[in-house]
Amino acid sequence: MSKKEISRRTFLNYALMGTGGFLAAGMITPMIRFAIDPVLKTSAAGDKVAVGNVSDFGPEPKNVNFTLHTKDGWYESETTMSAWIRKLEDGKLLALSPVCKHLGCTVSWNSSEDFKNEYFCPCHFGRYAINGEHILNTPPTQSLDEYEVEIKDGKVYLGKIVPNPRPGVSG
Ligand code: FES
Secondary structure (H helix, E strand, C coil), X not given: CCHHHHHHHHHHHHHHHHHHHHHHHHHHHHHHHHHHHHHHHHHHCCCCEEEXXXXXXXXXXXXXXXXXXXXXXXXXXXXXXXXXXXXXXXXXXXXXCCECCCCCXXXXXXXXXXXXXXXXXXXXXXXXXXXXXXXXXXXXXXXXXXXXXXXECCEEEEEEEECCCCCCECC
16 A cells, blocks of 8 residues: 555545545534423413422512423423512512623623612613613613512412513603
8 A cells, every 4th residue: 555545545535534524513403402492482381480388478579589490302401590570569479581682691780880770781781770670871672571479379470571562662
């Protein structure tokens, strides 16, 4: 076997490995999507998760973290979710998603010295009022999404995330 032939073979091996890697990447990406999708589907299907007792919540927004456990065939996963919950004037509970509607950073209640009693997003100074209404002339142009809330036997259950119908307000 000449040096030239070995060189060609080596080149062919590299080329095959490269093609194999490319094909593997093409297969793995959809597999990862497939694995993650059940989380979204379970949420969209309306499965609800208990996050506390009704008596735990008052007019001041309170942060809760909870775990969404999903199983789809052989694949099981756990996703940590978060919500800000408060009791509205009519006694109903409002549970807001902390995901900023601008570019998806995490907002938190009363976390800015300059903007008291608001949700504040530190990424680009996005601001929201107490019921998630986006404050006009700040980057977000939609109000914070909310979770579907169900009360059963004194316990609070959160379901899928839906758009918040409240319009923007002046700051
Ligand atoms: S991501 Fe929240 S203001 Fe930009």
